[in-house]
Amino acid sequence: MDLQETRAVVTGGSRGIGEAICLELAGRGAEVAIADIDEDGMADTVDRIESETDSTAEWYYLDLTDPALVDERTDQILDDLGGVEILVNNSGIMGPTAPLEDVTVDEWEETMDVNVRGQFLMCRALLPTMKEAGFGRIVNIASITGKNPLYNRAPYAVSKMGVIGLTRTLADEVGEHDVNVNAICPGSVAGPRIERVFEGQAEARDVPYEQVVEEAEAGSPRGELVQPEDVAQLAGFLCSPDADRITGQDINVSAGRVMF
Template identity: 60%
Template sequence: MRPESTAIVTGGARGIGQSICVELARRGASVVVADLDSEEMAETKELVEETGQRCELVETDVASSESVQKTVEWVLEEFGSIEYLVNNAGIAGPTAPCEEVSTEEWEQTLAVNLKGPFQMCREVLPHMRAESFGRIVNIASVTGKRPLPNRTPYATSKMGVIGFTRTLAAEVGEENINVNAVCPGSVDGPRIRRVFERQADETGQTYEEVRAEVEREAARGELVDREDVAGLVGFLCSEQSERITGQDINVSAGKVMY
């Protein structure tokens, strides 16, 4: 990574986002954690600073254009530049048949998962263009490539992230700005466990049955670790990925192979 560089990671307070923050810091970037959970952001800050890199916390609602604009303005005032942007903030949305999903649930899921990355990119890109350098990584999902019954808002948002990534990469590629998407499979942790619990309630299965069914879908027969995802993000921000752009790369233990 570039020396004295700055990375913004949305949703960096926990889970995959926290691991991404630490990975980018290990590679030499100062990290700005943009999230709404001030308590858990403090833990991320401590972990990043253990690497010797600077870490700042900014309360950010990616669904709010005003909040996003203020965050980017603050980062530029404080650091002077933004070389790396990781759009990780996201929500699971409802687990229910389409006809039982409310308009509010639909709009909230797309506002965070799809409008959020768009708004972050819209604010950051003018500064990346001015510097003729930038690396943007959008965290999508393998659900952006295949159906996931009873999760229509989430699936739609992640399919949108992949389309947004490809199109934006084509727009800015000649300006030395790479845009890629990482598509995790089922990442072990509290969030996926809550999803399994809701799916179990919806289908009448036990939690253990739902989890085992998901694990069997992967070639390796297991879930993904969040560090697997963070490692790929770090690579996509590195010099070794200079000519990789417009890609949607799976980290799914072989659950999805296209």
């Protein structure tokens, strides 16, 4: 229980990777605040935390495209928890699957607003309390698509590359305050979200869905997809005392699909 007496905020904690991260941090002893737009999903995650761990959790409705609401909710979380040492920026959207010339401005801006600006807003809101305390851990969920092309997914790729840039620059900016900032770059993570991505890829390429899945698995030396728990375990490690000297890194969890 290496995160005892710490308080963590996890965005997008209602399902998938976010839910797994919430459970991992709570299992390590952290008190968890979940911020998301999926109220039913957050309630389910809270129930799992309180039944499967010794920690407690609360959920907060938060739309990351609303800067005023981000400030309001983070102030509320700080009041309720009395401080925050850990921030995991997990919320993100897939964005459109289409050739660049068919992407609308609204689709482009929505992808950037959630995937990049949302992380900026959360960091901006919670960094002052971390700097004042002289301790903090920020984990931004990026993607191997921020390093490697993904067919017809330019908005998503650009947004995740932006997350890596934010991570590296912020780590340099706040390191003197004992605030570490790292990014995790998952590969294809098993679950409903990647199934929707594969469906979009299959349609865009006019190939069978099964072919897209087989190609994704074959692209890994292990011949398999990543599990949400794989990402969650790394997030827990990066927030722990064992990762005190690790900052400014973008670490792949891709079953070897990307190696840089």
